[in-house]
Amino acid sequence: MIKYLRLQWKTAKKGGIFNMDLLKFFTAGSVDDGKSTLIGRLLYDSESILADQLEALQQSNRKNDDGTIDLAILTDGLKAEREQGITIDVAYKYFQTDKRKFIIADTPGHIQYTRNMVTGASNSDLAIILVDARNGVVEQTVRHSFIVSLLELKHVVVCINKMDMVDFSEDAFNKIHKSYSEIALKLKLKEVTYIPVSALKGDNIVNRSQNMSWYAGKSLLDHLETTEVNEDVKSVQARMPVQWVIRPQTDELHDYRGYAGRVLSGSFRVNDKITVLPSGIRSEISKIETNMQEQDEVHSGTSVTLHLKDNIDIGRGDILVNSTHEPIVSQSIEADLCWMDTKPLDTSIMYLLQHNSKVTKCKIRDILHKVNINTLEKIETDTFQLNDIGRIVIRTAEPLAFDLYQVNKLNGGAILIDPRTNLTVGALMFRASAE
Amino acid sequence: MNKQDTTYLDQLEAEAIFILREVAGQFEKPALLFSGGKDSITLVRLAEKAFRPGKFPFPLVHIDTGHNFPETISFRDDMIARIGEKLIIGHVQDSIDQGKVIEQTGKNASRNALQTVTLLDTIAEGKFDACIGGARRDEEKARAKERIFSVRDEFGQWDPKRQRPELWNIYNGKIHKGENVRVFPISNWTELDVWNYIRRENIELPSIYFAHERDVITRNGQLMAAADCLNMDSDDQIERRNVRFRTVGDMTCTAAVESDADQIDDIIEEIKMSKISERGARMDDKVSEAAMEDRKKGGYF
Ligand SMILES: Nc1nc2c(ncn2[C@@H]2O[C@H](COP(=O)(O)OP(=O)(O)O)[C@@H](O)[C@H]2O)c(=O)[nH]1
């Protein structure tokens, strides 16, 4: 603690930005709900746009009807998008305030880009769902919220946008608040915050709105700056997939053998009893290094090199875990699948499954159902088309050591690769062992 | 993630090390594209953190246009001697001599565009299946959409429509023969993040990043270092100014900014206050709004 305080004091003197943390969020909403405008507004009002970028913006011939610059151009980066005026891929944007650094994934809202949204959501701590105040909760809102719940995002902000077009009416806001609460309940979304905004005019984005005195909450930026997003994975659930083995094999470092990887979750301490999976061999941690300096303890998120007391055969694809809380080891897994390829799922072929540093062959043993993501109904099916989401059972050639996605995201998610094209064709969220 | 005691720089560093180790684990013959600029120098430091006390599992590759700042070249050679890693140099002059590219003429002549050919040849010759680069998503709008593992076809082209989704921290490096992957470990860093990291880690940089007195001329409204490769004539007035460079590229297309910032703290202050984004100081992007996207499709870094 003292060490931490001292660090804070030192960095505060140097300009105070070193002890800021990072928040990753993504925006979801239907076409024209104002996602790109909202992000542009956040960047613009937080003074994160540099002069020459602004100049390029002003020179661009895309303008709003009233002649003001169209802030959406800031994120619509690809030529095809500028021509069609829509967002077709995930664009990442960066900005920072005095309190936090932010990474935004701007994802498209059309149903044909569901996979892009799943991708953006998989890399985020928080979701902003936009609702047009004039239209209220629509089919797409349900779909986007479903993806948020599927990817287990714990923090949701519902921005009710275009309040300027409904006379900043409290009634309109309350109505939408009420109907969204029903969806949140159904999808078991935990922490939902509602903010009435006008992305175009800037109300409640960075500054509190003068037009909605009835709203007592925070502005969007204030909320993003202050919300706590610590992962709630237990620290005993220590997991580190081995990426690479460091063996210098020089004279003076003849016996050096370090297992390099990033701690996915939990903490490792020197002398901890660990298990190597899937083999099940046990050992103890003899030494922990980061950047060639010894540490007593390391926490999730850190890239480290671990050393064990015993000389065992460990390589890429193995995972080191705390022996007191081992994950599931299984070759049959029930999982949610989001299909991301234009070629439909083929249950007769073998796919490759990549789960952290492990790659193994797998087959689809069973399709349980798919979900109509606009109505949330389960439908029987025998295949998955692009953007379909549903539940399947897979069988892997080698055993996998995993946690359930709802318990530990990073050790509970995997991708499917089509060996014919090498494309990433599916996202898997492990829900149960099916052995 | 235990966010109370990890700062964002630690998070970015851990992510970059993770990505470098994925490259080592997933590819047969990776290489690190080293430009001599601050981003690739930062990559070298990150690689030391990822692989020491072992050797890097890849060589460094430098494409030398022949029009580099002399300071960059001597920095490069000193650094290689210090870290004891392998360096492979591809010379644009060789591509010119082999008739594969034609040297531009006139006042705005630059070898910047020619280096793509040399790069692709060097990749083919070395049979590299992954090339690590220091590009960042905050540099330009097209880059904001690029993946961390970005697949190039056998012509070195990037197809924004065929990008693979990247979920969680799982990177798919599977490729067909002839294809290769460009890997960008510091995708999520901003210019300021890189500078703050350089300060925190005491990373040494080529001297041209710091303010110094230099002979310059004005071209297209930008200050350029006076050098033979700029094809100067009597219209070009040489002036002595206090300048520094915000990026380190070919002398023909890297503009200087007037500055007194000769210490890293001053540079960071200057960047925070700055009204010109980093690529604004590179003339090659000015051509059109879609310039970067076009060049990437053609195999540029
Ligand atoms: N009146 C009003 N118009 C808005 C607001 N937010 C966005 N718009 C407009 O709605 C249209 C679609 O916005 P855009 O950001 O491109 O939506 P996206 O498809 O969700 O990215 C544009 O014409 C915007 O100017 C708002 O708060 N009020």
Ligand SMILES: [Mg+2]
């Ligand atoms: Mg948009």
